[in-house]
Amino acid sequence: MKTAIVLIFLALIISGCGKKEDPRExxxxxxxxxxxREAKVICTQCHALPFTDQHVADAWPSVIARMxxxxxxNNRRVPTEQEHAAIIGYFQSKPN
Numbered sequence: 816m817k818t819a820i821v822l823i824f825l826a827l828i829i830s831g832c833g834k835k836e837d838p839r840e841x842x843x844x845x846x847x848x849x850x851x852r853e854a855k856v857i858c859t860q861c862h863a864l865p866f867t868d869q870h871v872a873d874a875w876p877s878v879i880a881r882m883x884x885x886x887x888x889n890n891r892r893v894p895t896e897q898e899h900a901a902i903i904g905y906f907q908s909k910p911n
Contacts, residue, residue, distance in 0.1 A: 850905025853898045858882070860891045865906070870909040879903055 845851055856865050870878055879902055884895045
């Protein structure tokens with residue numbers, strides 16, 4: 816019985832050792848990345864802003880192109896060339 820209690824106690828201590836970053840701090844870092852504002856305006860026309868790590872960096876251009884097709888089909892505002900480049904840059908970046 817004592818062994819089980821000690822093991823449970825140790826497991827609880829070990830599981831708490833990995834410090835997780837505060838989601839508010841992550842959000843602040845994301846907001847500082849160039850292209851955040853453009854992504855926020857364009858992407859949230861249809862859905863919540865995706866996380867930058869939702870796809871690998873190389874996949875984002877095709878994801879953005881696919882989303883632009885949905886925007887056109889649903890009469891949403893499509894990003895300008897500058898916005899398009901900024902949005903891809905945002906999603907391909909990683910917060911510090």
